[in-house]
Amino acid sequence: MSVSVQHEDFDAGRECRALLDGRSDVGAVASFIGVVRGDGGKQGVSAMTLEHYPGMTEKSLEEIVAQARQRWPAVSGVRVIHRVGRLQVGDQIVFVGVAGGHRGEAFAACEFIMDYLKTRAPFWKKEETPAGARWVDARDSDDAAAARWQP
Amino acid sequence: MKIRIKYFAGLREAVGRGEEEFEVAGEECSVAAVRDQLVAGGVSALAELRNLRAAVNQSMAGPDAAVRDGDEVAFFPPVTGG
Numbered sequence: 589m590s591v592s593v594q595h596e597d598f599d600a601g602r603e604c605r606a607l608l609d610g611r612s613d614v615g616a617v618a619s620f621i622g623v624v625r626g627d628g629g630k631q632g633v634s635a636m637t638l639e640h641y642p643g644m645t646e647k648s649l650e651e652i653v654a655q656a657r658q659r660w661p662a663v664s665g666v667r668v669i670h671r672v673g674r675l676q677v678g679d680q681i682v683f684v685g686v687a688g689g690h691r692g693e694a695f696a697a698c699e700f701i702m703d704y705l706k707t708r709a710p711f712w713k714k715e716e717t718p719a720g721a722r723w724v725d726a727r728d729s730d731d732a733a734a735a736r737w738q739p
Numbered sequence: 740m741k742i743r744i745k746y747f748a749g750l751r752e753a754v755g756r757g758e759e760e761f762e763v764a765g766e767e768c769s770v771a772a773v774r775d776q777l778v779a780g781g782v783s784a785l786a787e788l789r790n791l792r793a794a795v796n797q798s799m800a801g802p803d804a805a806v807r808d809g810d811e812v813a814f815f816p817p818v819t820g821g
Binding site: 639640641643644647648682705706707708711713714723724730 | 745747748749751790794797798799813815816817818819820821
């Protein structure tokens with residue numbers, strides 16, 4: 589199973605090692621971990637809740653992984669884990685691991701998956717701050733990051 | 740025709756419910772027509788949200804996408820995961 593949406597935390601080391609299981613053609617594993625950031629100051633975020641669209645979220649992540657594998661056929665394995673529910677500052681949110689023969693496709697596919705996940709996968713963050721809870725606004729810079737991959 | 744409507748995130752809170760059954764006249768219409776009829780039926784939050792996004796049967800859909808009997812139509816703000 590290459591995609592998971594779950595409340596539980598994950599072990600990035602174990603996930604990376606699993607991408608090597610039974611393979612001798614892997615020369616590189618690139619990984620990304622997204623973490624709940626406390627922005628500090630008066631408006632500091634203390635925690636957040638992640639909502640998703642059960643069914644569609646998993647499907648959209650699988651489509652993004654399929655696109656990455658089509659784009660970089662030398663990629664041998666992909667693992668995506670995204671947590672949902674209430675998370676504290678410092679908690680891990682998302683893991684993307686990509687294994688390939690060489691670092692080029694592993695780095696590129698990992699970044700592609702994150703850029704597409706940020707703009708296409710149905711997740712929504714609600715931050716808790718001293719001033720109250722607020723839904724996070726989508727950022728234009730995320731759209732720009734995803735648009736870089738268009739032909 | 741009867742369709743299932745879903746709302747997510749801030750829109751779900753503004754509407755006050757996560758999903759509902761909705762009766763639409765005819766055998767096919769657009770996502771925009773579903774939205775307009777929901778707004779006319781009192782779901783004013785749908786008219787107020789900037790950058791409204793939609794999905795039909797769990798695939799992203801534009802305002803012109805077709806909606807048929809039994810479909811699941813979801814409305815939500817732009818996504819903010821990762």
